[in-house]
Amino acid sequence: MLTDDVDLKEIERRALTAYHEDGLLDIFIGGYLLFFGLSSFIEFEHRIVVSWFLPALGTLLYSEAKKRVTYPRLGYVRFTKEMKHRISINMFMVLFFAALVTLTGLFTNMGVPERAPWGTLLLNQYNLLFLGGVFAVTFLMMGRIMSISRLYQYSVISLLVFFAGYFYLDSPFIVSEQSLGAPCAILGVMMVGIGASHLRRFIGRYPKEA
Amino acid sequence: MTPPPNNHDLPPVKEIDRLIHEPARLLIMAHLYVVEAADFLYLMNQTALTFGNLSSHMSKLEEAGYIEVEKSFVDKRPNTRLSLTDAGRRAFEDYRENMRGLLA
Numbered sequence: 001m002l003t004d005d006v007d008l009k010e011i012e013r014r015a016l017t018a019y020h021e022d023g024l025l026d027i028f029i030g031g032y033l034l035f036f037g038l039s040s041f042i043e044f045e046h047r048i049v050v051s052w053f054l055p056a057l058g059t060l061l062y063s064e065a066k067k068r069v070t071y072p073r074l075g076y077v078r079f080t081k082e083m084k085h086r087i088s089i090n091m092f093m094v095l096f097f098a099a100l101v102t103l104t105g106l107f108t109n110m111g112v113p114e115r116a117p118w119g120t121l122l123l124n125q126y127n128l129l130f131l132g133g134v135f136a137v138t139f140l141m142m143g144r145i146m147s148i149s150r151l152y153q154y155s156v157i158s159l160l161v162f163f164a165g166y167f168y169l170d171s172p173f174i175v176s177e178q179s180l181g182a183p184c185a186i187l188g189v190m191m192v193g194i195g196a197s198h199l200r201r202f203i204g205r206y207p208k209e210a
Numbered sequence: 211m212t213p214p215p216n217n218h219d220l221p222p223v224k225e226i227d228r229l230i231h232e233p234a235r236l237l238i239m240a241h242l243y244v245v246e247a248a249d250f251l252y253l254m255n256q257t258a259l260t261f262g263n264l265s266s267h268m269s270k271l272e273e274a275g276y277i278e279v280e281k282s283f284v285d286k287r288p289n290t291r292l293s294l295t296d297a298g299r300r301a302f303e304d305y306r307e308n309m310r311g312l313l314a
Contacts, residue, residue: 008240008243008244011240011241011244011256012244012245014256015241015244015245015256018255018256074251074252074255075248075249075250075251075252075253075254075255075256076248076249076251076252076284076289076291077245077247077248077249077252078245078246078247078248079245079246080244080245080246081246083245206255209251
């Protein structure tokens with residue numbers, strides 16, 4: 001303790017981990033996935049516009065929730081420029097991830113002509129497997145950068161959910177919008193549930209000062 | 211027979227900053243070193259120090275010019291924000307360097 005073993009990297013990691021202990025990130029990403037998944041079952045106008053608009057709205061709501069829930073309980077911390085840079089990369093990744101889901105959804109909606117390049121056909125045919133892989137890698141990277149180990153669990157869960165979706169819902173040559181929506185919704189429900197349980201634990205652990 | 215250790219190679223113990231050497235203050239300095247600023251509540255949660263303990267160590271570090279304390283109101287509640295001064299940052303780095311030399 002009194003040596004140079006005051007592990008600054010560990011303290012930095014704990015600061016970041018504590019900041020995300022509230023489960024809000026899980027709730028917001030899960031909520032978006034849930035919306036995306038459920039909306040594929042319901043036809044409504046401007047669905048694509050709403051899908052694009054939601055991540056921006058979610059980011060605003062997320063920062064407001066942080067102000068109301070996290071700071072009054074955990075306290076406020078301003079990270080260094082280097083850490084802020086890392087956090088903004090994370091935020092970019094979250095938005096990129098949301099955009100990727102939306103784009104893949106669009107791709108599935110549009111369908112693929114019979115004479116499309118083999119890569120496109122393959123992507124269309126194994127859409128869910130591809131998407132499961134994308135989700136898994138994204139969660140894995142986010143977990144590593146943000147030092148949140150539960151994101152690794154989501155990586156495994158998304159692989160399982162999408163692979164199960166491929167074998168149970170998807171016919172190899174008929175890629176329906178719903179076959180993409182169902183795994184997204186299931187993953188979303190799981191993330192919101194896990195996030196809510198973290199939030200509950202966080203609120204119990206850090207009661208708001210009177 | 212191995213020769214006795216040459217004590218002249220060791221940095222003098224008096225060079226160790228006693229103000230930082232105290233475990234609770236070392237913990238506060240380390241937590242503030244990795245961030246730009248943090249408030250009192252955050253430090254209390256992260257260091258597991260009590261209000262009184264943290265407050266007393268905070269005053270000592272502030273007197274030494276190692277930390278800067280900024281008091282304000284956030285949502286009509288008093289808020290105490292702490293950050294390391296340049297002198298504090300240097301002192302912490304020197305402390306780590308000296309300890310490393312002493313225990314290497």
